[in-house]
Amino acid sequence: MRLKKLKWERKAEERPGALLHAALDVFCRQGYRATRLEVVADAAGVSKGTVYRYFRNKEDLLKQALEERVRIKLGATEAALQEFSGAPAEKLRFILTGYWTRAQEADFMRFHRLMFGEIARELPLLFQYWIQNGTVRGWKLLEGIIREGQESGAFRKNADAQGVAQFALSGLFHQAYLQAHIGTKNRSACPPDRILQSVLDLLITGLKPIKLAGKKHD
Amino acid sequence: MRLKKLKWERKAEERPGALLHAALDVFCRQGYRATRLEVVADAAGVSKGTVYRYFRNKEDLLKQALEERVRIKLGATEAALQEFSGAPAEKLRFILTGYWTRAQEADFMRFHRLMFGEIARELPLLFQYWIQNGTVRGWKLLEGIIREGQESGAFRKNADAQGVAQFALSGLFHQAYLQAHIGTKNRSACPPDRILQSVLDLLITGLKPIKLAGKKHD
C-alpha cells in the first residue's frame, strides 16, 4: 500500500548493528514498553519483519543492545584512566570531571532513565548484569585511585576507599540525573559547576592526611 | 449552579482516599504501566467502573495519588530536624543516619523507583513538582545544618554548603537505590553500614576547619 519504499537494499552486514543502535536510542527516548517495534524498524530503515530476522523478539533486541553498549563502554571507561598520570588528587579531579561531563549529556540521562525506570523492574537480571559490568566497574576504578593515593601517602589511610568511591560516583550520578530533570537553570538548585567543585573539594579535603603536631601521621 | 460548584469543590474530600492509596501502593509495587486498573480497583475494594467516577483516567488517578502524597509528606521533612539539637557534626550525623535508614526501607525504594522510572517520563511536570517539594527541601535542610556549622565555626567556611548538601543526599539516595537492586549481600559492593560511615567520615572530615600553623582557623 505504502509507496515509501518499493525497493529495499541488501545490507545484511550492517543490519544488526543498525538495529541495535536504533533500538537503544528509541528505547531510551520513549521507554522500552512504550516503544513499538515498528518504530525501531523505521529508525533503522527497515521493516518490522526484518527485526525478527536478527532478534528473537523485543526483549532479545533490548538485551543485545544493552550488552553491546556495555561491551563498548567497558573498554572506554578503563581507557579513560590510562590516558592520565599525575598526583592522586589530580587523578581524582580528572576522572570525576570526566564522569560529571558525560553524566550531563542527554544521551547518558536517557539511558539511565531507561535502566532505572524500566529495566530494573522488567528485566532484573539484565539490570544486574549492567550494574556489575558498568556501574560497579566505575566504582572499582575510583576506589583504585583512592587506594593508590592512600598507599602513596597522598590520602589518609583510614578512609574507606570503597565506600567513598561508591558514594562519590552515586552522588554525582544522581545529581546529574536530577539536574537533567529539573533543569539546570533552576533557581533553587545548585548549578552544575558548583556541584562538581563541591564534590572535588569535599573529597580532596576529606581525604587529605591529617597532620598533627609533628608526631602522628595517618 | 451553586450545587454544582459545591460538588466540585468538595470532590476531593468525597473522593475515596482508599482509591488513591491503593493506586499509589500498587503502582509502586508493579509499576504504573504494568498495573491494570482492575487491580487497583480490587485493592481499593471497588469495581473497575467506580474508578472512572472519581478519576478521568489512569493518568489522572496517578497524578492525584501523587499530589496527595506530596501534600501529606510536605511538612514531614521539615519536622524531621526539629526533633534534634546538638553540635553541627552531631546534627549532620543524626540527619544523615535517619535518611539512610529510611532510604533503605522497601516502601521508600518502591516509591522512588516509580518516580524515577516512570513518572519522570510519563508526568514530567508532576515529577518536577515532587522534586521541588520533596527532594529539594531535603537538600535545603542539610544545607542549613552545614551553614549553621560554618557560622559557628564547626565547619570550614569555604565549603559550598549547597553543593555539598545536594551531593551528599544524592549519594546516599542512589547508593540505597542500588543496594536495593543488587542486593545487600552482593560481594562486589560495599555493605550498607560502611556506606553510611564513609559518608559521615568524609563529610565531617572534609568540612573540618583547616588548622593552619598555630592559631588561625578556616
Place this chain on the structure above:
Amino acid sequence: MRLKKLKWERKAEERPGALLHAALDVFCRQGYRATRLEVVADAAGVSKGTVYRYFRNKEDLLKQALEERVRIKLGATEAALQEFSGAPAEKLRFILTGYWTRAQEADFMRFHRLMFGEIARELPLLFQYWIQNGTVRGWKLLEGIIREGQESGAFRKNADAQGVAQFALSGLFHQAYLQAHIGTKNRSACPPDRILQSVLDLLITGLKPIKLAGKKHD
C-alpha cells in the same frame, strides 16, 4: 469508527453458550486455524474482546465447545437406543439407520472433518477425549446389541461382537464422509440408500446363526 453497533446488550448469561455454539460452527466450516477469533465473535454477536472474558484463549474456546458438544451428544446417543425395543436384528437395523441418517447431515460431516483434520493433529489429547467419549461409546452400544442377540440366540455366538461393531460403524461413518465429499449423485459410487441396505444385509446375514442339518448349532 464502525457504526455497526453503538450500543451493546448485556447478556452475560447467554454469552458463553452463544460463543460456544458460534465457535464450533465456524470452526467446523472454516477450520480451527483458519478461523479468526473476530469471526467467531461476530457470529455470536459480540466483539473480539468479549471472547476473552469467557475463555482464556482460542484453544480454550475450542476445548470447551467440544466438551459441551460431547456432553450433549453423549446422552442423546444412549437415549436413542432406549426408545426402541424389538428383536436384535430390528434393533440393529434401527440403530444403524439412525446413525446413517445422522452421519449424512452436513453438520455431522463438518464436525468430523474438523476433528479428523485439525484436532487430531493440533490437540491430540482433546481428540482422544472425544474418541473415547463419542466414538467408542457408539461402538459399545452396537456391541451391546450384538451381544444381546448372541445371548438370545438371534446371532451366532462365534462372531466377534466388538470387532464387528467397530467395523460396521467405521464403515458407515467413512462412507458418509466420502459421500459428502464426492457428492451423492456421483455415478461411480454406490448411492447412499444402497450402502445402508448392504450393511444391514451383510450384518444380519453374516450374524445369522448357522443352522446345520439338525446336529451342530453355534
Place this chain on the structure above:
Amino acid sequence: MRLKKLKWERKAEERPGALLHAALDVFCRQGYRATRLEVVADAAGVSKGTVYRYFRNKEDLLKQALEERVRIKLGATEAALQEFSGAPAEKLRFILTGYWTRAQEADFMRFHRLMFGEIARELPLLFQYWIQNGTVRGWKLLEGIIREGQESGAFRKNADAQGVAQFALSGLFHQAYLQAHIGTKNRSACPPDRILQSVLDLLITGLKPIKLAGKKHD
C-alpha cells in the same frame, strides 16, 4: 514461441522431484498449513526462493505434489490383484489382509490424515480427483472380486457387491485411522488383529450362499 512451449511442456520433468517429494513428506508429517515453506526447501536441499522458481505458491506446490503421487500410485492398485489367483473367498481374504496391513503403516496414515484433514477442505477438487483415482478404484477392485464370487456361486447373488465393497474398505480404513490415533494398546478398543478377523468373518459368512432345504442355493 516454440522454445517457450517446449519449456512449458518439459517443465514437469525439469522440476525437481526432490521438492515434490520433500513437500508431500513434510506436509504429511506436519500438516499443510503448519508447514513453513522454508522447512520444505530445507528438506529438499534448496533455498526458500528456489521453491518459487518451480511453483507459483505453496498451494501450487501441494497440488503438484499430490498430482504426482496420484499419477504414480494409479496403476499400483490394479497391479495388487494380479498377483493372486484362487477361490473368491481366498482372494477376498488376500486383498483385505493386504489392505489392512498397508493401512496400518505410518506412512499411509500420515498421507490420509493430510488428505482427509486439510486437502478435503483446502483443495476440494483435488481431493475428489484423488478419491476417484485412488479410493474408488480400490472399491471397484473389491467389487469385482465379489461379483466373480457371485458368478461362480461362491457368494450369494442377492448381495450388493458394490455396497459391500465400499463399506468393507471404508470400515477397514477408518478403523486403521482410529487405531493409529488412539493407539493399538488402548484397552477399550478391539485390537487390530481381531478387527481384520471380524471383517473377514463377517464378509465371508455374510456372503455365503444361503442353503435352503436341500438343493437350491442363491
Place this chain on the structure above:
DNA sequence: TATGAATGAGCCTTCATTCAT
C-alpha cells in the same frame, strides 16, 4: 451511584512471497 460486561484500538509476532545480489 456502583457494577462489571462489552468494546476496540494497539502491538508483538509469524510467515508466504518478493526481489536485490
Place this chain on the structure above:
DNA sequence: CATGAATGAAGGCTCATTCAT
C-alpha cells in the same frame, strides 16, 4: 538460476475505557 534478506499483511491477545443495568 539460486540465494536468503526484506517485506508486510494478518491474527491472537491485552487492557483502558465506556455504558447498560
